[in-house]
Amino acid sequence: MKNNLKVVELFAGVGGFRVGLERADKYFFNTVWxxxxxxxxxxxxxxxxxNAHFPSSVNCNDDIAKVSNxxxxxxxxxxxxxxxxCQDYSVARSLSKEKGIEGKKGVLFWEIKRIVEVSHPKYILLENVDRLLKSPSKQRGRDFSIMLATFRDLGYIVEWRVINAADYGTAQRRRRIFIFAYDKSLAFAERQMKKSTTExxxxxxFFASTFPVNEEIYRGxxxxxxxxxxxxxxxxEFSFGYHPSGIMIDGNVHTMHTEAMNPQAIPLGDILQDESEVDEKFYxxxxxxxxxxxLRGPKRIERTxxxxxxxxxxxxxxxxxxxxxxxxxxxLTSEGTTNRSTHIVEVNGRKRFLTPIECERLNGxxxxxxxxxxxxxxxxCMGNALVTHLIEKMGHTIKKIEAEETNDIAQISMPL
Structure with a gap:
């Protein structure tokens, strides 16, 4: 019986997905590429x-578009x-009609689509900025709809949730959309399709069981x-107003505005280094x-x-x-520069930047x-990274789904 999942990490950055998954179970989540x-x-x-942290896997430093099927x-x-x-996902009919639809060149989502199409994994877990649900501004929801339809055509059910990391036990108010797609042929998918989408x-x-929400829909x-x-x-032509939570099954979309149950944030002060460890250059x-x-004060300026x-x-x-x-x-990626968005803390009467270590702690x-x-x-890199604590929680849920999946398959294959 297979006892782990083979994982491929795309657009890996400094390894946030892998850090979170391996924290959930280092041996179960086997990142091979x-x-x-x-x-x-x-x-x-x-x-x-x-590469320094994960030398055991095959780590590729090439343009993903040039990696063969x-x-x-x-x-x-x-x-x-x-x-x-988050890019422009608009598509067009190819000059040669039999080639079907072509996405705009250089858009990395189409590389995800290509890889999924040739490998057909059981599960897909993606992260993006929450404005993805509303882009582009002149045709709200078009880009996300194209993504959902793409996964529909590849045979997946898709759940999504915009999650504020601070609602689930972290020290950063970071809102990101997470997308979890799973193969319709899985026993887990079959069980889900027997339930109402509201349930x-x-x-x-996947998200409701990992990140509990109130059972009353926010403002209906x-x-x-x-x-x-x-x-x-x-x-x-298509546009639609998506809410922060939703599911797509066979092209049918149900979306709602959910609220976190009992938000439990960690104060910024709890992740700060001891001042004796802070280099003078950060003050x-x-x-x-x-x-x-x-920069942080109110402004009213006449401009032309x-x-x-x-x-x-x-x-x-x-x-x-x-x-x-x-x-x-x-x-943000501008953290640590002289910028309005940069964090400034005051400790023992002195003002300073966050240190790189404190920024790492904000993302887990x-x-x-x-x-x-x-x-x-x-x-x-930390401004670009995700909050690994959230991935760890999702890793536990994926592990539970896979354990049930294995049992279901074992039961189906048993002779009567």
Missing amino acids: ANQWEPSKKAQDAFDCY KTFEDMNIDLVVGGFP ILLKDG RDEQVELPQDILEISD LNESQIEKFAY SQDGHSYIFSEGGMSPTDLLELPGRTM FPDNWTATMGDRMRYF
């Missing part, structure tokens, strides 16, 4: 970090994971729609203190657009420093995980 490539950059800091056909992949960019979204689904925001069969029609000088006071139109730019004020009794704000990485690179890139 990973890809990380930063285009137009000579230095491949994220890949070097990943055969690479994935021969792997017997069970689970594909990855955090991919799945509020109680028994609950919608259903059937996706057009033709993806080209979706690309050209603000007088010039920086003055600059941040301006390129066409000569005058307008008032206004911006509300924010706390001069980040409150230590609250979870941190969403960390071990201390000094990114010590293979300079401070600027350490901040950048």
Whole structure:
């Protein structure tokens, strides 16, 4: 009997998915292949970090579009994971009609589709920014609908949830959409299809069982729609207002606005290093203190657009420093720079940046995980990373599903 899942990690960064899955069960989640490539950059800091921590797998530092289908056909992949960019997913009919639909070149979702198509894993777990549900602004929901229809055509059921990491025991208010797709032929899928979609979204689904929600739908925001069969029609004409939680089965979509049950955040102050460990370079000088006071303060400035139109730019004020009794704000790739979004903490009367180690802690990485690179890139990589605690929780659920799946298959194959 198979006792682990073969995992492929795409757009791996510094390994957030793998850190979380291996924390759930290092032996059960067997990552056999990973890809990380930063285009137009000579230095491949994220890949070097990943490779240093995970030398046992095949780690690829090539453009994923240039990796052959055969690479994935021969792997017997069970689970594909990855955090991919939010891009324009519009499609067009190819010049040669028999080739069907073609996605815009360079869009990494189509590489996910290609890999899934040739390897057909049992499970797919993806992460993206939550604005994916609303893009593009002129045709709301089109891009996500194309994704759902793509997975429908590949034979998968899809669940999704926008999760604020701070609601489930972390120190960062980071909202991201997670997408879990599973093969319709699995016993787990068959069991799910016997339930109502409301039961799945509020109680028994992948996300509801991992991240409990209140059983009352937030402000009654609950919608259903059937996706057009033709993806080209979706690309050209379809729009829909998706809510933060939902499921798609055979093109039928049910989406609702759910709320976390008993949110339990960790204060920012709990993840700070002891001040005796903080290098002097992270403390603000007088010039920086003055600059941040301006950046974080309220503004009302008259500006002129390129066409000569005058307008008032206004911006509300924010706390001069980040409150230590609250979870941190969403960390961006600009963390650690002189930028309004950068966290500034005040400890023992002194103001400072978060250290790279504290940023690693905000995302649930071990201390000094990114010590293979300079401070600027350490901040950048953590701004790009996901919260590994969430992946750990999902890993436990996937392991439970697979254990039940194995038992179901064993029962089906037993002679009467």
